[in-house]
Structure formats: structure tokens, C-alpha cells
């Protein structure tokens with residue numbers, strides 16, 4: 001197989017292999033998933049019906065020697081937002097698919113049976129494996145069983161929530177050690193789309209596969225060196241775990257828990273305050289200290305870790321493993337967004353409880369951000385006391401029981417939970433819950449939450465391409481208004497997602513100009529193009545996605561934040577979200 | 592009483608008496624009228640700005656070292672490498688992480 005699209009039809013239980021068409025030749029990751037979904041899925045189709053398709057695509061550079069580039073994009077029409085969706089994750093599957101020469105795996109059709117299957121993909125065969133005994137199984141147990149039979153395989157799939165077609169079902173992925181299913185393409189309910197095809201797991205085995213080689217090796221290598229150097233040099237992405245250098249290697253993304261708290265923008269108690277007294281207890285610093293303590297106590301037997309890589313070839317290594325008091329793994333990773341959603345937003349400040357809540361999400365197969373927002377809604381409804389971690393754990397366990405109504409409502413995510421339980425206060429855009437930055441003190445992120453094609457999503461905008469800086473006149477993003485800045489962020493981010501790089505390269509490449517060159521040169525070198533215009537490519541992806549959403553029935557009115565953000569002042573800054581509707585509309589009108 | 596409170600994070604916690612990750616690592620100092628952040632950091636705390644990442648005064652991110660510290664200020668100092676990231680980048684009105692050469696009027 002080389003440069004191919006694999007099409008799996010679950011109606012006929014067959015597969016075909018197609019050479020990548022010319023129009024997709026220079027696409028990968030999000031660019032490819034969104035193009036295929038836009039071309040092949042009717043925007044008005046039922047997301048859980050026969051017309052929807054789910055697409056798995058490694059990034060353009062996945063499987064190559066470009067650093068931190070092993071991301072897997074998953075795309076479909078989202079059952080949560082009703083619009084187009086791409087979610088991406090680390091894990092093993094992107095590099096496995098890339099080494100097998102598979103550019104995209106498309107699952108389509110409607111099963112005409114009641115059985116569950118795994119899909120096994122290797123160099124020599126693609127087969128359906130009956131898996132009824134694995135249905136409704138917790139994912140920690142499932143990945144263990146699958147590795148016994150298929151050691152070293154990449155695993156992605158739908159957990160209990162996805163199999164029950166619940167809207168907050170994510171696509172799980174195993175980590176490189178197969179100790180946790182926590183590498184989630186979590187957002188937008190893509191796990192339910194896979195569940196609707198009656199597939200539990202996709203098992204990829206790259207034995208006999210080959211590393212994808214660049215067409216222009218010299219340009220690729222030049223870019224690669226620039227990227228490696230920028231990532232090593234930058235104070236955030238560089239350094240070494242266990243030393244004074246390197247924020248992400250030491251504290252992970254959860255370094256932000258204390259920082260956003262000091263910024264007065266940490267959404268607390270379902271977005272009532274921007275400051276949480278208990279933030280420090282569940283912060284990246286607290287995880288770091290706990291890992292060190294357990295290492296001291298149990299030595300190599302401790303399973304706690306920071307500076308962990310979520311996929312082979314990541315040199316940033318922001319992931320971690322949170323141990324319990326016996327040094328045993330609770331969950332990997334505990335990221336900022338998850339610790340915030342399951343902790344701060346519910347005023348739970350016990351680290352072990354928060355890690356356990358995250359573990360349950362990973363086990364039943366749901367996205368942690370929406371789960372945390374749904375927990376807060378359950379607290380609003382009086383179903384769980386605010387701040388009670390143990391009660392929250394018991395509540396979440398209802399998800400295992402297929403007959404428990406609260407459990408099912410909760411696993412549909414915050415928007416459905418609020419509607420079902422009669423709660424008005426819910427932070428969602430396009431049906432998807434907010435991440436961990438309050439848009440009142442951080443208005444720029446509010447603009448992105450409102451306008452991104454994905455529903456409220458913080459990952460939609462991290463950095464700006466140099467040509468956008470140039471065209472802004474001042475070559476300085478500090479000259480841009482919030483609408484222009486948000487569009488520029490979103491466009492460059494779409495490009496990074498398509499390349500297969502982790503978004504966290506963004507921190508280094510705007511500060512270090514040669515890093516940005518490295519981004520462009522690795523992609524252009526791999527594809528054998530002289531130049532690969534970041535803005536043009538990013539804008540094209542965004543336009544494809546906007547167009548799909550428009551046809552699905554989205555209007556300007558869907559690009560708005562819930563009313564309470566413009567009416568209720570957030571302490572300690574005491575500000576509202578005062579960006580006008582005209583400013584929000586300007587984000588895409590000008591593109 | 593005219594005091595300011597310095598909240599310390601990351602490796603800078605070592606300067607405070609309570610330096611655990613779940614402690615409030617705080618130093619209380621007398622407020623000096625017209626004192627700049629640079630003076631406070633370099634002279635009174637004996638730190639160089641190279642050792643420091645994000646800085647907040649009363650929850651606002653600070654880019655200028657010559658800013659004057661108000662009475663009863665809450666000053667937060669994060670160790671090197673600890674910056675507003677991800678969605679937090681928007682708060683400074685641009686995507687740069689470490690550059691502090693120019694202030695943006697975010698509000």
C-alpha cells in the first residue's frame with residue numbers, strides 16, 4: 001500500500017483501496033478529513049445514520065522524522081454540533097497508518113447486523129474481527145486484552161459511550177506504553193459516529209511498513225533541523241524533565257492551572273468566578289511534586305511520570321502519568337483542560353479525585369471537557385453537591401449502567417444535560433462546551449469560541465503565519481484587532497493540524513522565526529513543492545468547513561456566546577464579554 | 592498597612608517560607624511609593640528577569656518592567672518558562688509568548 005485511501009463499507013463488510021486522487025494529493029490530517037467529509041457527506045444527513053462517514057487521517061508529516069508530528073485527525077459530521085468536526089490526538093495510530101502508506105481510512109455505510117467488530121489493518125490484510133465479547137467493556141481492560149493478541153498495535157475506537165451512541169463519546173487512543181486509553185480525539189461526539197458503524201476498535205499493525213520519505217530531502221532536512229532547534233531552544237517546549245528548564249516537560253499543559261488563575265480567567269463553579277482558591281492543589285506543579293514524592297518512595301516501581309511523550313517522536317513531551325499514593329497509575333495524561341473541567345469548574349480541588357474522574361472518562365469513552373461541564377450542570381441541578389469529588393465519582397459511574405437515565409444524559413454532554421435537567425446556565429457554542437478560559441477577561445478566545453467551525457474550541461487558534469503578519473501591514477500581531485487576530489490564529493492552526501504537528505509547536509515558532517520557516521520547509525520538502533503557503537492552505541480548510549456548516553443550516557446566530565457572558569460580570573476583573581456581533585461576524589466576512 | 596504580597600510559582604517558590612506546590616508561597620513586603628517592578632524584582636528580591644516567566648499585578652499580565660507597583664498590590668511571579676499558553680495567549684492580544692517589548696491595550 002502506498003498513498004492510498006482505504007474505504008471500509010460496514011453495509012457489505014468489505015473494503016476497497018483507492019489511489020489518492022489528485023485533488024487530495026497535498027492534503028493530510030484535518031485538511032484531508034474535512035475535504036472528504038465536505039465532498040462525500042450530505043451536510044443535512046443524520047450524523048448517526050447511514051449517510052455519515054468517519055475519516056481517520058494521519059498528518060502530512062506523521063511517521064516521518066519531523067519532530068512532534070505524529071498526530072491523527074478524525075473527522076465526520078458531528079452528532080454534538082451538527083456541523084463538520086475534526087478532532088486530533090497523539091498515540092500510535094497516526095504513525096502506524098503512515099508507515100502502511102495509508103493517507104485516509106474512511107468508514108461508511110450502515111451495518112445490517114447487531115454484532116460488534118474490530119477492524120484489523122496491516123500490510124497484508126484488512127479484516128473485520130467479531131468482537132461482541134468486547135462490547136460495553138471498560139477501555140483500560142479492552143486495550144490490555146487487545147495488546148495481548150496484537151502487541152505494539154495502534155488502537156483507536158469507540159468506548160461504552162460511543163457504542164451507546166451518546167453525544168459526548170470521544171475516539172480513544174492507546175498511549176505508547178498501552179497503559180492508558182487516554183489519547184483522545186475527544187471532542188464533538190465522533191465516538192458515537194464510529195459506534196453507529198458498530199466498530200469498537202481499529203487495530204493497526206505497521207509490521208513491514210516503511211517510514212514515509214520526503215520528495216525533497218534536502219529542504220525537508222533543513223526545515224526539520226530548524227524546527228528541532230526552535231523547539232529545543234524555547235523556554236516552554238525545550239528543557240529537560242526534572243530540571244529548572246522546560247515548563248511543559250515538568251508541569252505539562254496543567255502549568256496553566258495557576259497561571260490562568262492569576263490571570264483572573266480560570267472559569268470556576270460553572271463560570272461564576274475567574275479565580276479558584278483550590279487551583280494550586282490540582283495544578284501541574286502539584287502533579288510534579290506528587291510524581292517526585294512517589295519516585296522517592298517507590299523508586300522505579302512508581303508509575304508516576306512527567307515529561308512523557310504521547311506519541312513516538314515527540315520532543316516536547318508535555319504528557320504525564322498521575323500516580324496514586326502507592327505509586328500506581330491513576331490516569332495518563334491529566335491535562336490542563338481536564339483538570340479544570342473536572343476540578344475547578346466543579347470546585348473540586350482534590351487531585352486524586354480529579355485524576356479518578358479523568359480515569360472514568362477515559363474508561364467509558366467520553367471527552368473530559370464536556371464531561372466536566374456536564375458535571376457542573378449536574379451540580380446546578382442539585383444532583384451532586386458542589387466541590388464533592390467523591391459524590392462526583394459515584395455520579396459518573398452511573399455511566400456504566402445502560403439503564404441509568406442520569407448516566408446516559410450526562411454522557412450526552414453539557415448541552416443535553418442542561419436541557420434535560422432544566423438548567424439555563426450552560427457554557428456551550430454550537431452545542432459543544434467551553435474549554436478552560438473564560439471569554440470575559442480573555443475576549444480574543446471568546447471570538448474564537450464563537451466563530452470556529454468546531455463549536456467552542458480553544459485549540460482553534462494558537463499562532464499566526466508570517467505572511468499574515470506581513471499582510472497586516474505592521475508585521476506585528478499586536479497591531480491586529482480581535483477579529484483579525486482570531487481569523488489569523490484559526491487559519492494557521494488549521495495548517496498545523498493538517499501537517500500532523502502537535503499544536504504546541506506554536507509556542508516556539510512565533511517567538512522564533514526560524515521555527516516558522518521549519519514548519520513551512522518540512523511540509524514543502526515532504527510534498528516536493530517549492531512553497532506551501534500557510535495562509536492560503538489554512539484559509540482553504542476553514543472555507544471548506546464553513547461552507548459545510550452553512551449547508552447544514554448554520555447562520556450568524558450560531559456564532560454567538562451564551563447570553564450570560566455579556567450580562568454577568570466576572571470577578572476579579574468584573575468585566576463582561578463586550579465584543580459586538582458585528583466584530584464576531586467580521587472574522588469570516590473578511591476571509 | 593502599606594504592604595504588597597508577592598505570590599511565587601514554580602521554582603521561585605523557594606524564596607518563600609512555604610514552598611510546597613499546594614502552599615500559598617507568599618512574601619509580604621512593605622510598599623514603597625513609586626517603586627517599579629524592576630526595582631522590586633532586581634533589588635529587593637534579588638532576581639533577574641531571565642529567571643521569571645509570566646508576571647501579573649492584580650491579575651493583569653505585565654509586559655513593562657518600569658510599571659509602578661500600586662499599594663496593596665498582589666504581584667504574581669512565575670518561574671522561567673511558565674507563560675500564558677493556549678487560550679491564554681489571547682489575553683496579551685497577540686501570539687508571542689516571551690516578547691515583552693511592547694504593550695497591547697487589551698481592554
Ligand code: SF4
Nearest residue numbers: 310314316318319502
Ligand atoms: S507536546 Fe504533548 S500533546 Fe503534543 S505531541 Fe507531545 S506529548 Fe503529545
